[in-house]
Amino acid sequence: MKISILGIGYVGLVTGVALSEVGHTVTCIDCDLEKINQLNRGISTIYEPGVPELLIKNMNQGRLYFTCDIREGLADNEIVYIAVGTPENNDGSANLQYVEQAARDIGANISRDTIIVTKSTVPIGTNARIKALINEHLVNRCTIEVVSNPEFLREGSALYDAFHADRIIIGAESEAAAEIVENINKPFKTTIFKTDLLSSELIKYASNAFLATKISYINEISNICELIGANVEDVSVGMGLDQRINSQFLKAGIGYGGSCFPKDIKALVHMTNSLNYQFELLESVMNVNCSRQQILLNKVKRRIGNLNKKKIALLGLAFKPNTDDMREAPSIMIAEILVAEGAVVTAYDPVAKENAEGVISRLVNYSDSVIEALTGADAALILTEWDEFKSLDLRILNEHMNEGILFDGRNCFSLEQADAANIEYHSIGRKSVIQDPVLS
Numbered sequence: 001m002k003i004s005i006l007g008i009g010y011v012g013l014v015t016g017v018a019l020s021e022v023g024h025t026v027t028c029i030d031c032d033l034e035k036i037n038q039l040n041r042g043i044s045t046i047y048e049p050g051v052p053e054l055l056i057k058n059m060n061q062g063r064l065y066f067t068c069d070i071r072e073g074l075a076d077n078e079i080v081y082i083a084v085g086t087p088e089n090n091d092g093s094a095n096l097q098y099v100e101q102a103a104r105d106i107g108a109n110i111s112r113d114t115i116i117v118t119k120s121t122v123p124i125g126t127n128a129r130i131k132a133l134i135n136e137h138l139v140n141r142c143t144i145e146v147v148s149n150p151e152f153l154r155e156g157s158a159l160y161d162a163f164h165a166d167r168i169i170i171g172a173e174s175e176a177a178a179e180i181v182e183n184i185n186k187p188f189k190t191t192i193f194k195t196d197l198l199s200s201e202l203i204k205y206a207s208n209a210f211l212a213t214k215i216s217y218i219n220e221i222s223n224i225c226e227l228i229g230a231n232v233e234d235v236s237v238g239m240g241l242d243q244r245i246n247s248q249f250l251k252a253g254i255g256y257g258g259s260c261f262p263k264d265i266k267a268l269v270h271m272t273n274s275l276n277y278q279f280e281l282l283e284s285v286m287n288v289n290c291s292r293q294q295i296l297l298n299k300v301k302r303r304i305g306n307l308n309k310k311k312i313a314l315l316g317l318a319f320k321p322n323t324d325d326m327r328e329a330p331s332i333m334i335a336e337i338l339v340a341e342g343a344v345v346t347a348y349d350p351v352a353k354e355n356a357e358g359v360i361s362r363l364v365n366y367s368d369s370v371i372e373a374l375t376g377a378d379a380a381l382i383l384t385e386w387d388e389f390k391s392l393d394l395r396i397l398n399e400h401m402n403e404g405i406l407f408d409g410r411n412c413f414s415l416e417q418a419d420a421a422n423i424e425y426h427s428i429g430r431k432s433v434i435q436d437p438v439l440s
């Protein structure tokens with residue numbers, strides 16, 4: 001099919017690449033000229049494994065195009081995806097200005113009957129609003145149908161997720177429109193679940209909120225583990241062996257971040273408040289998440305005391321591994337507090353340095369390697385579980401740091417590994433490894 005996509009960020013680009021890879025002809029439209037110019041040169045605008053290769057391949061095969069010109073981009077295409085951002089407003093609600101502008105632009109520029117497919121995560125009722133806005137701004141006589149098709153990809157494995165999705169959700173008023181979107185997605189060979197618009201919109205928020213709830217739940221359990229001397233990694237494995245619970249999203253740490261969980265959970269709570277319903281469970285999920293960074297910092301302070309002039313190495317800044325995305329990364333708050341308390345902070349992240357510079361305190365210094373960051377440090381904190389850190393020989397800590405003290409916010413190592421390397425190791429929901437000064 002001939003498809004247009006409006007908004008070429010993470011979701012728009014991955015969707016465009018995936019749809020063209022399965023044979024559709026896709027025109028990607030974005031108002032950011034620099035982005036479109038870069039993509040037209042065949043250079044990916046996101047750090048995402050596999051995307052650069054499939055981008056070039058499908059451009060060369062004449063199935064993937066990029067433009068800033070909305071009229072040209074929509075011309076002749078009967079399917080238009082909306083994948084613009086829905087960031088959060090100050091009150092926690094979803095900011096719909098980009099979605100609404102996209103709807104107005106579509107109305108003003110389409111010249112044939114069109115199915116609008118909403119990929120952006122939008123609050124309940126937004127698809128109906130999109131339909132009304134497009135109809136209000138139609139210049140040519142045409143009929144539109146709106147289909148909700150929420151996206152479930154994860155950053156860092158976005159392309160893999162596109163081709164190995166657990167399900168594809170299609171919400172629509174019109175069975176015929178739903179069927180067309182179903183056919184577009186058949187090549188992805190996964191379960192397609194069709195429902196109404198409102199249920200589809202809620203499935204997206206309910207799914208993200210449930211995953212965030214699992215994370216806050218295991219983080220609370222990790223606090224209990226610390227009180228009683230249990231090991232949260234074992235508790236998590238033991239729980240996850242029950243297929244009804246499932247082992248995924250049971251990794252305790254310094255909290256969830258990223259461009260979606262924090263904003264989507266706030267948006268869902270905001271939505272339910274406006275229905276005079278207090279979603280107490282999700283309020284707790286958010287509160288637990290907010291406390292996670294401070295919990296790691298408290299461990300640091302308990303061990304090394306006043307942070308003033310202490311040299312602290314931060315290993316990892318991105319909100320999760322395999323991405324350079326810094327949106328709502330737990331590292332931001334940790335770095336801010338360390339700097340505010342007078343610590344001399346040096347950070348290393350394999351790919352997120354450039355994005356970090358834009359959002360993190362300017363007093364943070366950056367290193368080009370783990371060893372450079374560790375050199376002379378009084379303590380090191382792992383904030384993102386990059387493979388590069390997980391495969392470190394921990395003995396380098398004693399070689400390069402003032403004292404080999406590691407605070408691991410992502411439980412990258414077993415207690416045995418830390419002990420064998422003769423380092424002091426504090427992690428999440430597990431006993432600390434302290435070396436006997438006489439023996440070591």
Ligand SMILES: NC(=O)C1=CN([C@@H]2O[C@H](COP(=O)(O)OP(=O)(O)OC[C@H]3O[C@@H](n4cnc5c(N)ncnc54)[C@H](O)[C@@H]3O)[C@@H](O)[C@H]2O)C=CC1
Pocket residue numbers: 006007008009010011012029030031032035083084085086098101102105119120121122151152153154155259260
């Ligand atoms: N990033 C992720 O991992 C996921 C995001 N989502 C949802 O997908 C949506 C998009 O998210 P991202 O791709 O991360 O956003 P993003 O911020 O990376 O990209 C949005 C793009 O839309 C463009 N844009 C804004 N208004 C436009 C307009 N009127 N016309 C043309 N282009 C316009 C911007 O220039 C930007 O390139 C959001 O609702 C998000 O919640 C859903 C699942 C995963």
Ligand SMILES: O=C(O)[C@H]1O[C@H](OP(=O)(O)OP(=O)(O)OC[C@H]2O[C@@H](n3ccc(=O)[nH]c3=O)[C@H](O)[C@@H]2O)[C@H](O)[C@@H](O)[C@@H]1O
Pocket residue numbers: 121151152153154155156208211215248249250251252253254255256257258259260261319320
């Ligand atoms: O709506 C979205 O944007 C996306 O949000 C998440 O994807 P993403 O934010 O890319 O990354 P996740 O792997 O879900 O991780 C989110 C955060 O939770 C943290 N996390 C994850 C899993 C876990 O067990 N523990 C944990 O602390 C991660 O470190 C990260 O900070 C969802 O997993 C996707 O299904 C969804 O499409």
